[in-house]
Amino acid sequence: MFSVQGDLERILFHETTILSRLDEIAAQISKDYAEKELTVIAVLNGSLVFMADLMRRIQLPLRLDCLSVASYHGKTQASGEVVFKQIALPDVQDRHVLILDDILDSGNTLAAIREKLETARPRTTKVCVLLSKKKQRARRVDADYLGFEIEDEFVVGYGLDYDERYRNLPYIGVLRPDLIGSGK
Numbered sequence: 785m786f787s788v789q790g791d792l793e794r795i796l797f798h799e800t801t802i803l804s805r806l807d808e809i810a811a812q813i814s815k816d817y818a819e820k821e822l823t824v825i826a827v828l829n830g831s832l833v834f835m836a837d838l839m840r841r842i843q844l845p846l847r848l849d850c851l852s853v854a855s856y857h858g859k860t861q862a863s864g865e866v867v868f869k870q871i872a873l874p875d876v877q878d879r880h881v882l883i884l885d886d887i888l889d890s891g892n893t894l895a896a897i898r899e900k901l902e903t904a905r906p907r908t909t910k911v912c913v914l915l916s917k918k919k920q921r922a923r924r925v926d927a928d929y930l931g932f933e934i935e936d937e938f939v940v941g942y943g944l945d946y947d948e949r950y951r952n953l954p955y956i957g958v959l960r961p962d963l964i965g966s967g968k
């Protein structure tokens with residue numbers, strides 16, 4: 785049978801670990817925004833799985849919009865340039881916006897998204913990421929809500945991809961470095 789588990793160097797977070805952390809984050813968000821309506825802006829495709837699991841744990845009236853950006857193009861190094869794939873931005877004026885992304889790496893993607901959304905005058909903007917790499921960032925971005933901090937390694941699974949693969953793994957693991965750039 786076709787198996788991808790051998791492509792991983794090691795597993796970092798099992799599904800149960802991820803989901804119990806999401807319980808905690810969702811409880812914190814529900815408390816912080818009590819009595820308010822939240823507008824979640826999910827950054828596709830990486831945050832899809834995270835968003836679906838987190839959203840169902842948040843006990844607030846909530847709207848969802850998605851943004852699609854490209855910053856990776858199948859490699860493991862971000863180009864620094866962030867291309868927005870849609871023409872219209874979601875209507876966030878006067879809303880409490882929570883931007884959701886899978887991982888904070890160089891910071892370029894989230895900094896560009898935050899900047900762009902703020903031109904549409906939301907009432908408040910916060911950022912929630914599942915993972916954050918411990919490293920010097922090209923652009924400073926603070927995550928208001930964070931799942932886990934990780935070392936500067938390339939990870940896949942639970943929505944995160946390498947060249948569009950591995951998104952469907954229910955857990956998060958470190959990809960074997962010899963597979964990166966090997967064209968396999």
Ligand code: IMP
Pocket residue numbers: 830855856862885886887888889890891892893894937938939940944945946
């Ligand atoms: P940044 O703009 O460098 O912060 O990176 C943003 C995007 O790069 C993330 O939303 C991911 O889609 C992708 N990315 C960064 N690091 C990883 C990783 O370790 N695995 C998979 N995707 C990653």
Ligand code: MG
Pocket residue numbers: 830856944945
């Ligand atoms: Mg990606």
